[in-house]
Amino acid sequence: MYDGDIASVLITEQQIGEKVAELAKQVADDYPENGTDLVLVGVLKGAVMFMTDFARALPVPVQLEFMAVSSYGSATSSSGVVRILKDLDRDIAGRDVVIVEDIIDSGLTLSWLLKNLASRNPKSLEVVTLLRKPDAVKVDVPVKYVGFEIPNEFVVGYGLDFAERYRDLPYIGTLDPKVYTS
């Protein structure tokens, strides 16, 4: 599948599975059941694979919410302009909320999202991200749960796309530059 487009496998399916279980354990330890379900806010579309695996790995009840924002379009770097394409369906005031992201690259999307959700007065607000690129950060954002720190290369798979392709790969790989330079 996608023959020749993937330059290298950065994180295997098995490594992803182990990390998801580890992150779920950390989050479950920090949010013991208290009668009010934790709200997971998945950031579409990139976080969809991580969100569904993570929610099922968590041994505490959660409610699933989604937001769609877009800052990348078909480019390989963030424009910094964030648009809401889909908002939450429910009020999060007074709730424990965890944003579920696939990747923090420049940090621009998350920084905007944190401000936006904080203004809705949740009881608490934290972030879990599967990937972070420390060398790409333009705005520092407080992130409590980080899966993997990765080099500053464009990656695809497990929800992450280039021009809407490759999200369905079960692993995370680097994209051969010929794909986006041709």
Ligand SMILES: O=P(O)(O)OC[C@H]1O[C@H](OP(=O)(O)OP(=O)(O)O)[C@H](O)[C@@H]1O
């Ligand atoms: O830290 P940043 O530089 O802001 O980049 C991270 C964001 O960019 C990607 O979303 P994208 O806008 O590509 O939408 P998508 O999830 O639908 O692919 C990714 O899923 C993150 O949400």
Ligand code: HPA
């Ligand atoms: O490396 C990336 N790959 C895919 N989507 C992204 N959005 C931000 N960074 C990336």
Ligand SMILES: [Mg+2]
């Ligand atoms: Mg994208």
